[in-house]
Amino acid sequence: MRNERNMNNNKHAAMMERKQDMMQQRRDAGSVATHFPEVATIVMNMTYNQSGSKSILRTFNFTPNSYAFFIVNCLRKDCVDGGFDLTKVITEMIRNRRAVAKGALSCEGTDSSTNHSAIAYKVDIHYT
Ligand SMILES: [Zn+2]
Numbered sequence: 001m002r003n004e005r006n007m008n009n010n011k012h013a014a015m016m017e018r019k020q021d022m023m024q025q026r027r028d029a030g031s032v033a034t035h036f037p038e039v040a041t042i043v044m045n046m047t048y049n050q051s052g053s054k055s056i057l058r059t060f061n062f063t064p065n066s067y068a069f070f071i072v073n074c075l076r077k078d079c080v081d082g083g084f085d086l087t088k089v090i091t092e093m094i095r096n097r098r099a100v101a102k103g104a105l106s107c108e109g110t111d112s113s114t115n116h117s118a119i120a121y122k123v124d125i126h127y128t
Helices: 002-028 087-095
Strands: 039-049 056-062 100-106 118-127
Antiparallel strands (some): 039 056
16 A cells, blocks of 8 residues: 555656656747747647547647747646657758648657557748
C-alpha cells in the first residue's frame, strides 16, 4: 500500500517537472520575430483523433511576439514523454518559404497506454 502511494507521488513529481521543463523551454525559445523575422503569422490547425472519443479541433495562432515554441501536448493527461513537435515542419516551411503544409503525427508517448492521441495538422504561414 505504502509503496503504491510513493510510486504515485514520484510519478506526479516527474510530471510536474516535465511541465516546468516545457514552460522553461518555451521561455527560452525566444520570439517568432527573433528567429523568423520574415514571418507575419503562423496558424496551426490540429485535429486530434483519440480512440473512443470524438475528434477535437484546436487552432494555435502565432504572431511575431509569440514564443517560437511549436510543441503541443497529447490529450492524454498522464502521457509520458509524448506530444507533437512541429518545430521541424515549421522551420522547414519557413526555410523554403512555403505557405501551407499538411500531415499527420502520432504521439510518441512511452507509457503503454493506448489512449494517446494522433493528429492531422495543417499549418498556414503568412510572410511579411
Ligand atoms: Zn501521448
